[in-house]
Amino acid sequence: MPIAFDKVSHIYSAGTPYEFKALDDVDLEFSEGKMTAVIGQTGSGKSTLVQHLNALLLPSSGTVRVMDREITAGTAPKGLKKLRGEVGLIFQFPEYQLFEETVLKDVSFGPKNFGVSEEEAQKRAKEALRLCGLDEQYDERSPLELSGGQKRRAAIAGILAMDPQVLVLDEPTAGLDPRGTEEMMKLFRTLNTKRGKTVIIVTHDMEQVFVYCDEVVVMADGKAAAHMSARDFFADSSICRSMNILPPAIIRTCDALREAGFDIPKEINTTSALAKCIARQVKRHG
Amino acid sequence: MGNFVLGKYIPLNSPVHRLDPRAKIIAMLAFLIAVFIPAGWIGYAVLFVIAAGTILLSRLSFGFIWKSMKPMIVMMIFLFLMNCLMIRTGEVLVTLGKFSVYTGAVAQTLYIVVRLLLMIMITTCLTATTKPLDMTLGIEDLLMPASKIGVPAHEIAMLISIALRFIPDLIEETMRIMKAQESRGVDMKEGRFSEKIAAILSLIVPLFVSAFQRADDLANAMEARGYAPGEKRTRYKVLHMRAADWLTVVGANAVLAGVIVLARILP
Ligand SMILES: Nc1ncnc2c1ncn2[C@@H]1O[C@H](COP(=O)(O)OP(=O)(O)OP(=O)(O)O)[C@@H](O)[C@H]1O
Ligand SMILES: [Mg+2]
Numbered sequence: 001m002p003i004a005f006d007k008v009s010h011i012y013s014a015g016t017p018y019e020f021k022a023l024d025d026v027d028l029e030f031s032e033g034k035m036t037a038v039i040g041q042t043g044s045g046k047s048t049l050v051q052h053l054n055a056l057l058l059p060s061s062g063t064v065r066v067m068d069r070e071i072t073a074g075t076a077p078k079g080l081k082k083l084r085g086e087v088g089l090i091f092q093f094p095e096y097q098l099f100e101e102t103v104l105k106d107v108s109f110g111p112k113n114f115g116v117s118e119e120e121a122q123k124r125a126k127e128a129l130r131l132c133g134l135d136e137q138y139d140e141r142s143p144l145e146l147s148g149g150q151k152r153r154a155a156i157a158g159i160l161a162m163d164p165q166v167l168v169l170d171e172p173t174a175g176l177d178p179r180g181t182e183e184m185m186k187l188f189r190t191l192n193t194k195r196g197k198t199v200i201i202v203t204h205d206m207e208q209v210f211v212y213c214d215e216v217v218v219m220a221d222g223k224a225a226a227h228m229s230a231r232d233f234f235a236d237s238s239i240c241r242s243m244n245i246l247p248p249a250i251i252r253t254c255d256a257l258r259e260a261g262f263d264i265p266k267e268i269n270t271t272s273a274l275a276k277c278i279a280r281q282v283k284r285h286g
Numbered sequence: 287m288g289n290f291v292l293g294k295y296i297p298l299n300s301p302v303h304r305l306d307p308r309a310k311i312i313a314m315l316a317f318l319i320a321v322f323i324p325a326g327w328i329g330y331a332v333l334f335v336i337a338a339g340t341i342l343l344s345r346l347s348f349g350f351i352w353k354s355m356k357p358m359i360v361m362m363i364f365l366f367l368m369n370c371l372m373i374r375t376g377e378v379l380v381t382l383g384k385f386s387v388y389t390g391a392v393a394q395t396l397y398i399v400v401r402l403l404l405m406i407m408i409t410t411c412l413t414a415t416t417k418p419l420d421m422t423l424g425i426e427d428l429l430m431p432a433s434k435i436g437v438p439a440h441e442i443a444m445l446i447s448i449a450l451r452f453i454p455d456l457i458e459e460t461m462r463i464m465k466a467q468e469s470r471g472v473d474m475k476e477g478r479f480s481e482k483i484a485a486i487l488s489l490i491v492p493l494f495v496s497a498f499q500r501a502d503d504l505a506n507a508m509e510a511r512g513y514a515p516g517e518k519r520t521r522y523k524v525l526h527m528r529a530a531d532w533l534t535v536v537g538a539n540a541v542l543a544g545v546i547v548l549a550r551i552l553p
Contacts, residue, residue, distance in 0.1 A: 051465070054469060056465045056468060056469065081471055081473055084468065084469055084470075084471055085471060088469070089469040090469075091462070091465070091466050091469070094466060096459075096462070096463060096466070096492050096495070096496055097463060097466040097467060097470070097488075097492060098492065099487065099488050099491035099492050099495075109470060109488070110470040110471055113470060113471030113472060113473075114471045144495065158470060159469070159470070162470070162471070
């Protein structure tokens with residue numbers, strides 16, 4: 001089941017002096033079972049784009065196809081709840097959505113809304129909390145007493161507990177510490193590879209795109225400026241630079257080394273591989 | 287919610303926009319009092335002409351006034367129905383089965399509608415042409431004499447300006463939380479009663495938490511920059527009354543006096 005945008009535009013506050021076209025004729029198809037990064041400058045329409053995936057925003061024109069649903073501009077879609085259970089969307093700074101008395105109750109709120117029994121919901125909630133790195137001692141705490149990073153984890157667990165087939169994440173690691181960031185990114189990657197979930201992630205961090213993602217969608221001024229595999233995207237740093245994006249550190253290092261006369265093959269993509277490669281060449285030259 | 291226009295500031299450049307906020311507030315108060323003085327249809331006609339003239343002068347469109355009125359229409363229809371049932375004075379206008387509509391009911395409703403319309407026109411002339419911050423400066427100045435008898439004029443003004451400042455933020459926050467909870471399967475529109483309660487809770491609790499959080503942050507930020515209520519301070523923006531402002535104040539009060547006289551000599 002494809003996830004596709006067909007000539008989709010979205011206009012905020014249409015018909016007022018504050019009218020703003022945030023999506024402009026977007027044609028796009030996300031690959032199933034892949035982990036796709038959506039990148040682009042601030043205000044380029046990334047959040048607007050991903051909110052169409054579970055019909056929180058409806059297109060002003062065009063058609064969005066998600067799972068077996070077709071959402072066309074001008075029609076009032078019914079029964080969106082099922083879709084929202086299948087496409088789990090985690091917002092930018094999701095911690096404000098916590099409201100229950102205990103973390104466990106809050107995380108089981110989602111599954112219960114989709115008709116899962118109380119026990120099953122608790123079971124799933126516990127599993128999701130452990131996955132997100134919050135152990136038993138947090139289950140009965142009030143979400144308001146958690147630290148910022150812990151709140152974030154609880155909020156993400158709240159969506160994971162719904163066990164959606166498609167996971168959409170809007171800058172899930174913004175403001176997390178480096179270790180937390182790595183843990184969460186690894187978790188998303190595992191959900192993608194081990195459980196076959198389609199993951200769509202909005203991020204500003206090129207290192208994350210480089211290390212974890214299969215494909216890249218570049219948004220610019222409300223348009224989908226590019227959609228290609230991450231490998232192709234980073235193979236040539238001129239693509240990044242032409243779009244005003246700073247390539248990951250390893251790519252920049254390779255570029256600099258090539259300029260200094262080293263012979264660095266294209267497929268090098270980890271620091272250790274690069275180190276070995278340089279060591280070999282340095283030895284050879286004495 | 288985004289289309290709610292009552293009380294919104296419209297940035298334009300007009301003679302009314304340039305008036306001193308204090309003059310505008312006094313004039314508005316005078317006109318509002320005048321609306322409640324029973325000076326018959328002549329009085330209302332005079333007030334209507336003045337209000338409409340001010341709207342033209344401030345380059346606002348009447349469509350804007352209409353939009354401000356819209357939320358009231360349901361209330362007015364309800365009022366009209368109530369009046370039709372309760373008021374039995376004057377002559378019978380039409381008879382529907384057992385019920386008769388009297389001219390008194392229609393006149394009474396019209397009076398209320400006209401008053402409401404005038405009030406909206408007059409207050410809009412002030413709120414649409416005065417920046418919220420200028421407005422609070424004006425209120426503070428006008429309350430100054432009362433601070434001699436212990437009214438905390440500056441604090442009241444600060445309170446109002448903070449409240450005004452946060453209204454759009456809170457609306458945006460509400461939308462944001464609503465979307466986040468809808469992603470978790472909350473159904474704000476359909477659903478059983480118990481589900482509705484859960485839906486409302488899931489909206490209200492985070493909204494309160496974030497409102498308190500914001501209040502706390504703001505208080506800290508203000509304190510960190512040395513704000514202390516009740517301290518003497520100078521102002522960045524100093525208001526000056528010019529000839530046009532004095533004219534507005536005198537003119538508005540003259541109209542009020544005229545309406546009072548009119549009400550006296552009316553039979
Ligand atoms: N509710 C709204 N009303 C009007 N305009 C909006 C609204 N939400 C977003 N916009 C505008 O639409 C454009 C795209 O916003 P969007 O949130 O999709 O950007 P983004 O790519 O996610 O940016 P960021 O990286 O900062 O999160 C922005 O210019 C923004 O000002
Ligand atoms: Mg965004």
